[in-house]
Amino acid sequence: MYRPQNLRIPGPTFVPQAVLAASARPLINHRGPEFAALLAALTRALQDFLRTEHDVLTLTASGSGAMEAAIANTLSSGDKVLAFSCGAFGERFAAIAKAYGVDARRIDVPYGRAVEPDLVRDELAKEKGKEGAKAVLITHNETSTGVLNPLKEISAVVRDSGKLLLVDSVSGAGCTELEIDEWGIDVCVTASQKAWGAPPGVAMVTMSPRAWKAYEKSNLPKAYFDLGTYKAALEKAQTPATPAVNVFIALQEALRLMAEEGLEAIIRRHRDLARATRRGLQAVNLQLFADERYASPAVTAFRPPARVDARNLIRILRDDHDTIVAGGQGKMEGQLVRVAHLGFVTLQDIVSFFSALELTLRDLNQPVEPGVAISATLRAYAESTQQPSRPSARTAARPAPDAVASRR
Amino acid sequence: MYRPQNLRIPGPTFVPQAVLAASARPLINHRGPEFAALLAALTRALQDFLRTEHDVLTLTASGSGAMEAAIANTLSSGDKVLAFSCGAFGERFAAIAKAYGVDARRIDVPYGRAVEPDLVRDELAKEKGKEGAKAVLITHNETSTGVLNPLKEISAVVRDSGKLLLVDSVSGAGCTELEIDEWGIDVCVTASQKAWGAPPGVAMVTMSPRAWKAYEKSNLPKAYFDLGTYKAALEKAQTPATPAVNVFIALQEALRLMAEEGLEAIIRRHRDLARATRRGLQAVNLQLFADERYASPAVTAFRPPARVDARNLIRILRDDHDTIVAGGQGKMEGQLVRVAHLGFVTLQDIVSFFSALELTLRDLNQPVEPGVAISATLRAYAESTQQPSRPSARTAARPAPDAVASRR
Numbered sequence: 141m142y143r144p145q146n147l148r149i150p151g152p153t154f155v156p157q158a159v160l161a162a163s164a165r166p167l168i169n170h171r172g173p174e175f176a177a178l179l180a181a182l183t184r185a186l187q188d189f190l191r192t193e194h195d196v197l198t199l200t201a202s203g204s205g206a207m208e209a210a211i212a213n214t215l216s217s218g219d220k221v222l223a224f225s226c227g228a229f230g231e232r233f234a235a236i237a238k239a240y241g242v243d244a245r246r247i248d249v250p251y252g253r254a255v256e257p258d259l260v261r262d263e264l265a266k267e268k269g270k271e272g273a274k275a276v277l278i279t280h281n282e283t284s285t286g287v288l289n290p291l292k293e294i295s296a297v298v299r300d301s302g303k304l305l306l307v308d309s310v311s312g313a314g315c316t317e318l319e320i321d322e323w324g325i326d327v328c329v330t331a332s333q334k335a336w337g338a339p340p341g342v343a344m345v346t347m348s349p350r351a352w353k354a355y356e357k358s359n360l361p362k363a364y365f366d367l368g369t370y371k372a373a374l375e376k377a378q379t380p381a382t383p384a385v386n387v388f389i390a391l392q393e394a395l396r397l398m399a400e401e402g403l404e405a406i407i408r409r410h411r412d413l414a415r416a417t418r419r420g421l422q423a424v425n426l427q428l429f430a431d432e433r434y435a436s437p438a439v440t441a442f443r444p445p446a447r448v449d450a451r452n453l454i455r456i457l458r459d460d461h462d463t464i465v466a467g468g469q470g471k472m473e474g475q476l477v478r479v480a481h482l483g484f485v486t487l488q489d490i491v492s493f494f495s496a497l498e499l500t501l502r503d504l505n506q507p508v509e510p511g512v513a514i515s516a517t518l519r520a521y522a523e524s525t526q527q528p529s530r531p532s533a534r535t536a537a538r539p540a541p542d543a544v545a546s547r548r
Numbered sequence: 549m550y551r552p553q554n555l556r557i558p559g560p561t562f563v564p565q566a567v568l569a570a571s572a573r574p575l576i577n578h579r580g581p582e583f584a585a586l587l588a589a590l591t592r593a594l595q596d597f598l599r600t601e602h603d604v605l606t607l608t609a610s611g612s613g614a615m616e617a618a619i620a621n622t623l624s625s626g627d628k629v630l631a632f633s634c635g636a637f638g639e640r641f642a643a644i645a646k647a648y649g650v651d652a653r654r655i656d657v658p659y660g661r662a663v664e665p666d667l668v669r670d671e672l673a674k675e676k677g678k679e680g681a682k683a684v685l686i687t688h689n690e691t692s693t694g695v696l697n698p699l700k701e702i703s704a705v706v707r708d709s710g711k712l713l714l715v716d717s718v719s720g721a722g723c724t725e726l727e728i729d730e731w732g733i734d735v736c737v738t739a740s741q742k743a744w745g746a747p748p749g750v751a752m753v754t755m756s757p758r759a760w761k762a763y764e765k766s767n768l769p770k771a772y773f774d775l776g777t778y779k780a781a782l783e784k785a786q787t788p789a790t791p792a793v794n795v796f797i798a799l800q801e802a803l804r805l806m807a808e809e810g811l812e813a814i815i816r817r818h819r820d821l822a823r824a825t826r827r828g829l830q831a832v833n834l835q836l837f838a839d840e841r842y843a844s845p846a847v848t849a850f851r852p853p854a855r856v857d858a859r860n861l862i863r864i865l866r867d868d869h870d871t872i873v874a875g876g877q878g879k880m881e882g883q884l885v886r887v888a889h890l891g892f893v894t895l896q897d898i899v900s901f902f903s904a905l906e907l908t909l910r911d912l913n914q915p916v917e918p919g920v921a922i923s924a925t926l927r928a929y930a931e932s933t934q935q936p937s938r939p940s941a942r943t944a945a946r947p948a949p950d951a952v953a954s955r956r
Binding site: 144145147149151152153154155160161163164165166167168169170171172200201202203204205208235236239240241331333339340341360361362363364365366380381382383384385386387458464466 | 552553555557559560561562563568569571572573574575576577578579580608609610611612613616643644647648649739741747748749768769770771772773774788789790791792793794795866872874
């Protein structure tokens with residue numbers, strides 16, 4: 141039975157047909173000239189999107205593997221770090237550091253709130269005059285709560301302190317402003333299945349010159365994630381071990397589609413669709429979880445209606461309406477629903493989500509006037525774009541003959 | 549221009565069209581019921597092929613990542629291990645151990661030779677009466693030289709010593725005899741792009757109950773490769789981090805094709821095609837590199853003709869005849885050609901290779917009577933199978949209606 145899904149989880153995100161088709165090309169030699177050309181072009185495209193002239197290394201792993209690489213390549217056992225956390229992925233970053241014997245002091249803000257630059261400044265001030273922390277760990281976009289931390293301002297504070305800045309932007313890079321070089325980020329990680337709209341299996345790590353200096357002194361054990369071997373291999377346009385060739389090919393195709401749209405347009409689209417999603421949810425009286433000043437452009441978390449278990453709502457969306465959303469993680473299980481608007485997402489995907497959500501709410505005996513969420517969504521989107529009748533014109537900054545045809 | 553390649557490297561191996569198509573299916577939720585069913589079925593199929601009732605854990609990484617997991621999960625800093633090596637991958641296994649602060653004593657045999665059980669017995673005897681090695685590291689199939697170590701006999705020797713046995717069977721599992729439980733192998737690793745005929749990106753690790761006991765005591769840092777988290781996640785039919793979903797789907801399809809053929813028939817096919825390849829090479833006076841008593845069923849290494857750089861021969865095969873083979877690794881660069889007969893390989897693939905090789909040898913001014921290598925190959929194959937006119941009947945041990953149709 142043909143039941144296409146509306147995949148609205150924050151990764152793996154929807155992968156366009158052109159990208160899936162690219163991923164199914166026959167295998168090639170990962171030590172041959174075709175792969176060398178692919179890796180060189182892919183690396184340049186990633187440098188463009190990540191706004192860095194320094195190294196971008198591609199690992200065959202998920203984002204968590206790249207987070208581990210960030211730590212294992214710049215720190216030493218016993219090093220102190222400040223790990224700012226506002227959710228499950230901030231906790232994971234700190235836990236990885238601790239697994240390596242790094243003395244990670246975790247500074248938590250309540251779920252749903254952002255790490256504010258003042259907090260970072262205050263905590264860094266406490267470090268003065270003693271053997272202080274060597275690095276700051278921070279999540280850019282906290283997927284578990286739908287919070288986007290103000291990384292630009294945080295980066296400025298960390299830069300002033302002279303400490304290394306390691307950033308988990310697994311779900312932030314490619315969908316929101318991120319200026320790796322200008323903001324002085326030393327290590328930043330992301331992954332293929334997030335904003336990049338490719339299948340999972342490839343993670344990317346940027347390394348600043350300062351990060352390479354730290355690498356020279358780092359004594360943590362590393363082999364598969366030893367970024368020095370990736371850098372050396374990249375000089376021959378290779379990877380140290382066998383790469384997930386097909387995911388690399390898919391990622392290159394996805395980056396081609398993204399380049400057609402242009403990074404600025406992509407960032408606007410995410411911001412506008414995220415806002416439209418929040419307005420739709422509020423129109424059916426659902427409570428947004430995150431502080432709206434720091435609402436994520438990638439994923440929106442909301443509370444289920446009173447006396448409804450989020451898992452039940454998620455199950456009905458999936459089983460009856462083929463709409464796949466995520467629940468709360470860890471201690472938030474059953475208490476949150478998370479709907480993603482990340483990667484190759486369109487207004488139509490959000491409208492489709494709301495049609496399923498409205499029906500689901502009715503199934504749960506919640507009074508909902510049909511179409512009310514969709515109307516609010518469309519209204520908000522029209523306000524954002526100020527081009528209500530021709531939204532596609534908005535994304536035509538870098539036109540290409542097949543840009544629209546190849547989207548799906 | 550349509551120029552299909554004959555991909556004859558020892559991984560990534562040729563991936564059948566049905567498997568590529570499976571890898572291009574739309575993305576699914578890695579925390580949802582479809583992926584749970586897939587992972588459970590995949591794990592059972594891998595247990596069947598690897599002949600183990602114990603844990604098989606699937607990592608999103610290449611084989612080298614799984615080799616690291618084998619070490620990081622069973623050993624502690626300062627532990628002594630004996631690392632038997634007969635090539636580049638034996639050296640890599642030891643190097644990974646050393647990167648983790650494990651005291652790996654490497655016992656090398658010359659390239660082209662096998663690790664003999666007597667050598668293992670003698671080296672283990674030296675350990676008696678002192679604080680001995682905790683584990684033995686061994687490569688099953690040494691891809692860099694085309695040697696298959698006699699793992700059954702080696703395993704028996706190691707078992708008698710009571711030491712842990714960690715096996716790199718990245719390119720051995722699925723193409724040759726391997727009885728994980730019966731032989732008492734504690735940790736064994738393999739990877740999707742080898743005998744399994746799926747794209748790269750997934751590695752598999754088996755863990756015996758003894759290996760789990762060692763895990764409890766292991767103090768090496770681990771996070772992404774912490775196998776305890778994979779075991780816990782597998783109980784919910786999940787993985788700890790986002791898996792390379794599409795590679796998992798492809799691997800399942802590849803395993804379905806392999807189950808149609810049956811493991812015994814697959815092992816026979818590899819043995820027979822490897823032997824036929826060796827006879828073809830000898831028919832054009834090319835010197836086999838490996839001790840034929842231990843010739844690999846996965847890959848055959850040979851010397852180029854006198855005064856010919858292997859890289860030149862490999863380039864002509866690729867550029868003029870679309871035939872992709874591998875060269876020597878490390879110190880063997882320029883001195884070896886390696887042709888693989890691993891995974892979904894047929895007699896036709898080998899014949900095609902020899903037609904390209906014969907033409908290449910003529911390009912290099914080597915006297916070759918056209919067809920002589922192909923004739924020798926076919927003769928050897930017919931002798932092996934003793935069913936010269938109906939070779940496909942050989943593989944029909946477990947017939948399935950679509951077995952032949954779905955091969956490519």
